[in-house]
Amino acid sequence: MTAQQVEALFNPRAIALIGATEKSKWSSSTYLNLLTHGFTGPVHLVNPRGGVVHGQQAYAAIADLPDGVDLAFVMVPTDAVLDVLEKVADRGIGSAVVLTSGFGEVGPDGARLEAEVVALARRRGLMILGPNGNGFINAARRITPYGLAIPSPLLGGPVGVVLQSGALASAVLGFAQARNIGISLLVSMGNEAMMSMTDVMRYLIRDPDTLVITLFVESIRHPEEFLAAAREALLAGKPVVALKVGRSQKGETVAKAHTGSLVGDDRVVDAVFKQYGVIRVDCLEDLIMTAGLLAETGPLPGNRLGFVTPSGGACEIAADRAEDEGLEIPDFAPTTVERLRQVVPAFATVQNPLDVTGYILVNTGLLRDALTVVDDDPGVDVIVLATELPRDEPPDPALVLEMARGTAEAIRACRKPVVVMGNTLVDVTPFGRRVASEVGFPGVLGGIHHAMSALGRAVTWSAYARAAEEVVTPPPAVLPLEVEGGRGTWAEHEAAGFLAAHGVPVVPQELVTSPDEAVEVAARLGFPVVLKLAADVAHKSDIGGVRLGLATEDAVREAYAAVVAAGEGAGAMVQGATVQPMRESGVELLVGIVRDPVWGPVLAVGLGGVWVEVLRDTALRVLPVGRTEVLAALRELRGAQLFAGARGTEKVDLDAVADAIVAVADLAGRLGDRLESLEINPLLVRGSQVEALDALISWR
Amino acid sequence: MTAQQVEALFNPRAIALIGATEKSKWSSSTYLNLLTHGFTGPVHLVNPRGGVVHGQQAYAAIADLPDGVDLAFVMVPTDAVLDVLEKVADRGIGSAVVLTSGFGEVGPDGARLEAEVVALARRRGLMILGPNGNGFINAARRITPYGLAIPSPLLGGPVGVVLQSGALASAVLGFAQARNIGISLLVSMGNEAMMSMTDVMRYLIRDPDTLVITLFVESIRHPEEFLAAAREALLAGKPVVALKVGRSQKGETVAKAHTGSLVGDDRVVDAVFKQYGVIRVDCLEDLIMTAGLLAETGPLPGNRLGFVTPSGGACEIAADRAEDEGLEIPDFAPTTVERLRQVVPAFATVQNPLDVTGYILVNTGLLRDALTVVDDDPGVDVIVLATELPRDEPPDPALVLEMARGTAEAIRACRKPVVVMGNTLVDVTPFGRRVASEVGFPGVLGGIHHAMSALGRAVTWSAYARAAEEVVTPPPAVLPLEVEGGRGTWAEHEAAGFLAAHGVPVVPQELVTSPDEAVEVAARLGFPVVLKLAADVAHKSDIGGVRLGLATEDAVREAYAAVVAAGEGAGAMVQGATVQPMRESGVELLVGIVRDPVWGPVLAVGLGGVWVEVLRDTALRVLPVGRTEVLAALRELRGAQLFAGARGTEKVDLDAVADAIVAVADLAGRLGDRLESLEINPLLVRGSQVEALDALISWR
Structure with missing residues (x-):
């Protein structure tokens, strides 16, 4: 499908309504829409019985249509659609909107029919929008083949x-x-x-x-x-x-x-x-x-608002909502405060948000003067003005127009972006539209509540868009990695070895198959050690398969016997045990890769313990993911403040953590579709020391 | 101030505008409001210069006003207000709205003037609304002494x-x-x-x-x-x-x-x-x-919605928003599904939320039939219908009126409450208002988003109102409790003894003043024990003032010496140490009483550890508080699922916990203003065993 074909469908010069009939509201609406909203090309009607439809002579056959039609708007019964589309193609029409329903949305039979429609379209070079859609409204070019009523004015x-x-x-x-x-x-x-x-x-x-x-x-x-x-x-x-x-x-x-x-x-x-x-x-x-x-x-320069309103109540709602949306209403600079004192009435409080008071009814220049001063404040990125367009036309609209014109001019005079919001979400009435158009009033966001949502999101997007080059540039192509024996679920020591071999920091560990070997490895790694059952068991600690803090040779021997016995008691395939040095406690993270049915491999990071288990506090990113995004994911965790170092724990070196997580994500990227899931739990962090203590890999 | 005086102020039969002048927009607006929104009594104007104001002869003095005026609407300059009110009282007028500003809101001088106004009013039996307010709109009785423009129709x-x-x-x-x-x-x-x-x-x-x-x-x-x-x-x-x-x-x-x-x-x-x-x-x-x-x-019977709409997209928005607001959209009963199959088009999916599809344009009875069936579903408390009032008047409004009438009748025919919501928050236009009034259409909530907020809150309120008798009946008067030595902050053993004496379960503990005594008490309470410094130190563990798990006499002796030395080293007033049995771990709660500057004593409950320290997950209730509310507070904690018993911890007996917390709250109630704060941290819970392990009480 080419961009030209899409372009052609949305910009037809002549349109044929196929299945046009007085009996169908869709037919009437579409015809009326094309007639009343400014379509300048010819609209032809096709009805098998011919005759006059919607007051216009209809063609009895698609073949009879004159030259130049480039969009067929199809409203015929479901079982006639295939035949109609064939004839549309025969007549040399390149695009079709199929309004008719009864396809994929009704079940397998419909889906088969839909597949036939697509096959036909592909074969005949036809571009189709739908089926089971109402068409489109190209308001810019006044082309409105659309099956439901379009309210005026469009x-x-x-x-x-x-x-x-x-x-x-x-x-x-x-x-x-x-x-x-x-x-x-x-x-x-x-x-x-x-x-x-x-x-x-x-x-x-x-x-x-x-x-x-x-x-x-x-x-x-x-x-x-x-x-x-x-x-x-x-x-x-x-x-x-x-x-x-x-x-x-x-x-x-x-x-x-x-x-x-x-x-x-x-x-x-x-x-x-x-x-x-x-x-x-x-x-x-x-x-x-x-x-x-x-x-x-367009993009907004920052999140610091200078809020100006004639209503005290609006200030407070705005302040509350701003905080909800991550927007700041900073204190004005001292010079701003001083200048504002010359502008607002003596009884007004000079602060940001600024209530210029109801005296705007007395002093019509008040709002303009206040805007000018706030525009000069170096700590303000965006000016917000709470005001409304007039709703009902008064007997003498001149006064209202004059006030609106004054406000519009004051807004235009500002160098900073000025966002205008009304107190509540009510319509811009036809009179309000007229005023806006006559005096060049900017758009008015409807209600402080929604306006602050919109503003918050716009500011967030703007910051993101400024960093767009860095963030969304596709990563370099990855070298796929073939893995031998990548089947089922890998026991911990296999997973750990694999991760360590590919740049992920993993605690040293060795597989041992006898008590003597366990003691020898423990001595080499240094006491105390941790000994874990090596077997196909998911929650080893639940069956007594994990022993911590083993400080002596005897303890290691006893533990080896115990975990192996526990594994056998649980009917597992026991390979032996792994020995690893016992680490002091630190901040525990969970790092995982899971597959989403739509988006494929997804990186999940979270804090261990209640954070994941009770609060489900994880941050997700689809792969591929870069370092910036990994850091952002860590920072958006609800428990992120723990990284700063709480009582008794060391401040977390986030860069070191990000390095480890990026290594995991890159590895997962290289493994591609072969990887079902990967879980490191915990990734233990003490300052800048980062180590995976336990890992699990499942293959597809 | 009597209810009769309030009643009189809002229901005057004749009104005098004091300080009426063409130059003031407030004066013009108030006069116009009274004229155009149906006030039937006389409106008199007072202006020191007399003459014609707003086209009506004004009185030069308040004393000249005719009999029968029962509300003075005062718009005079700030410094004239006292004099005017005196004269208003002299003339026998019982109520005044003071629109004038420049009082408490501008600072100490204004506040003094405001106090004089109140003193005058009290002395003369005058009832005052304001100052610095715009008045009121009694729309029910069409009495509108209000200083800003009121849009028509009111x-x-x-x-x-x-x-x-x-x-x-x-x-x-x-x-x-x-x-x-x-x-x-x-x-x-x-x-x-x-x-x-x-x-x-x-x-x-x-x-x-x-x-x-x-x-x-x-x-x-x-x-x-x-x-x-x-x-x-x-x-x-x-x-x-x-x-x-x-x-x-x-x-x-x-x-x-x-x-x-x-x-x-x-x-x-x-x-x-x-x-x-x-x-x-x-x-x-x-x-x-x-x-x-x-x-x-009125009150809604429950939170289970039967959602009916002709728009698929609305269904999904509604489902998402319902979940946000604690509302359910349960599956329909099998008989409902069967009956709906007879009603909706074959290609429609029969489920709740129910998309009856755009075929309502073809089959005008479709919506009515669907409503009837859903009304019979035993699992539905409230029916929600997503539909709109017409916006623009069509050339022939009869058809639109007829459709609206049909829908309104179908709604009235339902036995269950039917809540109507539009897809987006747009005005009910003047034509929409006319249609609603002519056909008896119910109110339409503006937009699914806000409608679901409103519905969620209405359902919550309804449940609360049903239990109102229980919940808000004032508790029996409490017997105030006098406390000897209630000064400063009580060290732990004092606080513990006091709580235990008043029905709060506290771990056994005794104050000891020598190593021998410590050993003797430890033997009596049973090893292992905990030994804590008894001194005026807030965070004892930070200075080494707490020793846990002391299993032998020697350990106790050594610990006594150590904590006392630590206390002395920190320059504290050391009283000795407390000995208490060491408890196994369990769920740790924090129970506190703090004073809010507005609301007085407030009960705070939370889970210990990260829950309070990082997540600030506490639930608050002002005193007095009953058992039901204490249980509700516990259940609204984000960590409440821990009460069900996580890995390795016992299920918490919430009734036992509530008993302990109610004992704390009741005690705090009896202590009244003398109590500054009270903190139990932790309140240790293992199953139905509940004990305060540590407590602190501060007195005012």
Whole structure:
């Protein structure tokens, strides 16, 4: 599938509605959409009975269509789709939207039919969007072959929207309009039989009308393509904002039922998005508002806000929410405070957030003056202004327009980005839109709550995008590693030897097969030692297969006999025992590689003990992963403060820890698909001494 | 201050605007509000110059006002307020709203003036709202002496609103209107010099027009009154929903600056709200929507949702959000599944959440039929329907009205509560309001995200309200306890003896003052023992003042000498040492009583070790606290799963733990203000054996 074909599908010059009929609401809506939202090309109708449909003469056969049609919008019954597409291809039409449902989404029979559709399309060089999708809205070019009603006015703008849900498209359209945020292209993906979400992402990355890409995701069908597209978007400076559902168990079940595809572990999705700079949001409101904000401001220089508002209550809500979102509202510089005292009324408190008070009703220059001063504060990256567009048209709109114009001018006069937010999430009304357009008012984020979410995410993305080159540059190709005997699960000493041989620091240990040998090795390694059963048993300590702190030869002898007996008692295949020096306690980490059904090998790091067992406090990253990301993963652990050295433990050398973990991740990368899982538990850290004390490797 | 006086202030029959002038926007707005929102009584104006103001003849003096005025709305300059209020009282007017600012909020001088205002009011029997507040909107009775513009239409309804922020009142009004949620009374509190938030809460509890009370809170000035009002509201079945700002450090600073009063520890506020059934929300949107929901449905029977929608994407968002909010979307009963199969199209997946698909456009009875079936499911407590009111008026509204009427009838036909939510938070437009009113459509929660927040909180509140009698009945009066020598900080053995004497289980321990005595006590208590320095030292173990596992007489002798020497070396006042039996390890809890500057004594419980030290995982309750709440506090700990018995530890007998904690809380209650703090760390639990191993008591 070529980029040209995707481009062609979204930019047809003439469209034929196949299966056009008065009886279908989809047919009526699509026809009306094309008529009322500015499509300038011809719209042809095909109905087997011919006659007049939607007040226009219909063709009885696809073959009768005039030249120049380059998109067929197919709404015929399921069993007619194959035949129709064949005829579409015969007529030389290169693209089709298939709205008809009854394919992959209904079960195996439908999936077979869908496969036939794809085969036909491939054979005939046809590009298909759908089936089971509502089409698309190319608002930038006013091309709207879309099966549900589009509310007027259709606002063109910088936000691209890709949806794996047909019905939500209307909700997104309506919400974007209510926020006065324009869209470039909206696509309802349907079953993605041929054109996939990532194809559309790539189109939007190239599309000059699109500044931000938003996704509603049920299931990522092509993980590698997705990562490539995400990387491309980040390097192009186009933020990708995604609402990925299926976070909950129930949500996952539902998403699976809808898409028939695997959803994978949601925590891995989180990790992937973080690693590739995809902004994840929880709700449709944040999806659109975060996109609208980034489209307007572009990357933001930092997280330090200068907050200006005429409402005390807004200040406090903003301060609370800022902290939630990792945003700072720093104290103003002394000169700023001094200058602000000249500006605000005597009874106002000069601080950041700044409540300029209700005296803006008396002194209309107050807000402008305050903005000017805050713009000069060296500790402020972004100015936030809490204000609203007017809602209802007053009898004399001139006054309202004049005030809005003054505010808009004051905002434009600032050198720093100014983000405007209303107190609550209410629509930008038609009058508000008119005012905004007449005076050049910037976009207003709806409500402090969502605005702070959007701002927090925009700031995080901006910092990530600045480091994009470093972070998302594909790592050098790895040299695959062949492993002899890579089958089943490797007992500890095998795994340990293998890891040590490939650059992972492992505590010295030797396999012994007799009490005498155990004593000899213990003497060489130095007392006290640890002795562990070497056998195919997962939790050795549970059956008495681990003995710690053996300080004498006798103790080693006794322990050898005991662990071997324990292994045999449990019916295990006993190979002997391993001897390793006993280490003092330190910070215990868990480092693992697991396979996610969607994303493949995933690195998991965590702190041992309750942190992993009770709190499930692990940080994940998909492979390949670099040093920066490993450090970020360690720092995002809830127990990360333990690294600073708590009572009685030494400060952890994170660089040394990262080296060990990168070695594990690199090794896993070289092993590729042959590795099922790898677990080091614990990786013991004392200062800059890092050692794997126990390891387990399973092969596929 | 009597309830009658509060009642009189909010229900005046005639109002005088004192300081009415064309030059003031507050004056114009107030006058216009009274004129346009249905106030039927006379509105008089007073201006020292007389003449025509706002097109009406003004009185030059308050003394000239006609009889029957029962509210003065005061907008005069700050320094004229005292004189004006004196004259208001002279004229026999019983209530005043003081809009004027420049009082407590500006500093000590203002505070003095404010105190004079209160003294005057008390002396003259005047009831005052404010100063520095915008007045109130009694929407139920159409009485609107309010200083900022009120958007039309002013929707009367069941939600009472009390705000400690003047400027946010407009935001709340606008948002409620956009959600088509009516208010009963909205009050902008100002400085609460006389009438306080709790006075208004009590009025709203009695007010038959109010079903739910909402609060925007910067600072709770009268904690005891607040608790009493919250209890009263819960027993009356009126939910209190509160947005309390100052959660963050910055937010707290700002709130302090605005109100001049203490904010207290926000985690204690959380605990108080939980204990007294006050629903805490994070944003204005949730404040109003949660109130609107509860006003419409009343208490909800349970947390099991039957979710019905025509949009697949909505299902998944809803499933994810439901889990966030502690709501269940259980599988449907087999008969429900069978019956739904007859109702929905063949290609639809029958599950909960139920996507009835876009075929509602074809089969208009589909939604109704699905609702009927789900209504019969025995596992569903609440039906959720995702649908929207129409936004724009179509050329022929009859069809839209007919569809809405059908849906409204289907909802009314359900026996279970039906909660309606739109996909995104967009306004109920004027046309939507008209449709809702014409067909009797229920309230539509704005957007799945906020709707699920509101629903989760409503369900939690409902469960709490059902148990209200048990939970909030005031405990029997406590018998105060006098303590001899209650000064400074008590060394461990003193604290332990005191706790043991008052019903708290404490490990046996005795104070010894010589090595011989130590050995004698150790023999009596049984070896091994623990020996601790008895001295005024906080962290004994840090200076070597604690010795564990002493198994022999010699060890005890040696330890005695060592800890005493350590104490003397640290320059402490050494009393000797305490001897206690050494206990096996178990689950370690921390139980403390601390004083909050606002709420007084607070019980804190937590798990020892990293749980408290790193994760700050404690649960708080203000005193008095009963057994049910103590158990709830234990269960809300993040580490609560450790109580079930992890590897190697016994299952914790929570009842036994609760008994010990209740004994501590009761004792603290009896000690009242004399107690500064009390800490038991650890309270050791092995199964049903519960013992304090170490305790510290500080007196005020």
